[in-house]
Amino acid sequence: MDTMRDRFAPAVSRMLDEDPRVAVVVAEIGAAALDGxxxxHPDRVINVGIRxxxxxxxxxGLALTGMRPVVHTFASFLVERPFEQVKLDLGHQDAGAVLVSAAASFDWPAGGFTHMAPGDVALLDTLDGWTVHVPGHPDEAETLLRHAVRPGDPSADGKVYVRLSVQANSTALPVDGERFLVVREGRCGVVLAVGPMLDAVLAATEGLDVTVLYATTVRPFDxxxxxxxxxxxTADVVLVEPYLAGTSTAAANDALADVPHRVLGLGVGRRELRRYGTVEExxxxxxxxxxxxxxxxxxxxxxxxxPVAG
Incomplete structure (x- = not known):
């Protein structure tokens, strides 16, 4: 199976052909895949170099001129390193753009901690008005990317983050860019699997009397x-997220504020793992x-x- 990132360049290239408002900005990473x-469209595919x-x-700047920019690089270089620009250039100026990341939490372990960004969604949570998509399959990534860009629809120029990963579920589901899906129903708790965590959650809860929800759009939270x-x-909720553990516990607590409940947030731990290893490790x-x-x-x-990992 190809990866979500494999789908990115062909999908955004088609959108460039369809809509003269769409532009793509990269910082060297991923530039070669956009040569065609x-x-x-030499004026709408821009490589700014390692900046x-x-x-x-x-x-x-493109957004302020009426364009619909798609901005792409690794998550650590897209959200963390230029966070002040995300906060001010996009947020403060109310400029809509689609940020599309790669490498996710630890998709390229050999790159070390500089190329890991498990805190990206939590960091964007400090800002207002962001939609966040976390696809769990390459087909879903294409669907959500198109939902984010919406070629031909200038009324939908909001701030969107699309988080791509090499981790993926075996099967795509019909996601709509808004709602959680009910994958399994039970009576003794709710487990919310985000993006590429679904297959592991389904295997982990096999035979348990729990409801499994599937989320690929986590902000706004359904x-x-x-x-x-x-x-x-039973209003016991477990969140299984492919990024920093606990990122969505506040959203879950707010959703159930008037209901007696417990929430457990599982995800990537805060402790830095200093050995490269593999994604599976x-x-x-x-x-x-x-x-x-x-x-x-x-x-x-x-x-x-x-038990708490790490």
Whole structure:
């Protein structure tokens, strides 16, 4: 199966062909994959070089002229390094852009901690008005990218973050860029799997009497879906996110503010893992493999003390 990032260049190239408002800005990373699109649209495919602050600034400038910019690089260079520009050039100026990341939390372990960004969604949570998509399959990535850019629809020029990953579920689901999906229904708790965590969550909860929700759009948070699920099951909620553990616990608590409930946030731990290893080894070290998830989810739902990875 190809990766989400493999789908990015062909998908955005088609959007460049469809809509003269669409522009793409990169900072060297991923530029070669857009050579064909650059040849057709030299004024709308821009490589600023290894200048991440300029990357965001150029995208914001294009947005202020009425363009719909798609800005792409690794997550650590797209959200963390130029965060001041994200905050001011886009947020303060109310300029809409689509930020599309790669490498996710630890997709390229050999790159070291400079190329990891498990805190990207939590960081964007400090700003107002962002939509955040976390696809779990390459097909979903294409769907959500198109939903974010919306070629031909200038009324939808908001601030959107699309988080691509090499981790993926085996099967795509019909995502709509808004709602959580009910994948399995049960009575003894709710487990919310975000993006590429779904396969591991389904394996971890096999045989357990729990509802499994699937989220690929996490901001805005679909409070109605979580409330509905909690009303039809014990209001014990486990969030399994592919980024910093606990990123969405506040959103879940707000959704259930008037309902007695408990929330457990599972995800990437704060402790830095200083050995490169493999993606699979990082998943296991953070307790996000199916076996570890089953132990931690089961202990929480049983009211016991949950082991904390890392």
């Amino acid at each position: 699109a650059r040849a057709r 991440e602050q300029l990357l965001i600034g150029a995208g914001a 409070a109605a879906a979580l409330r509905w699920s909690a009303e039809h099951a 990082h998943v296991a070290a953070h307790g996000l493999d199916a076996g570890s998830l089953r132990e931690r989810i089961g202990a929480f739902l049983a009211g016991g003390r949950v």
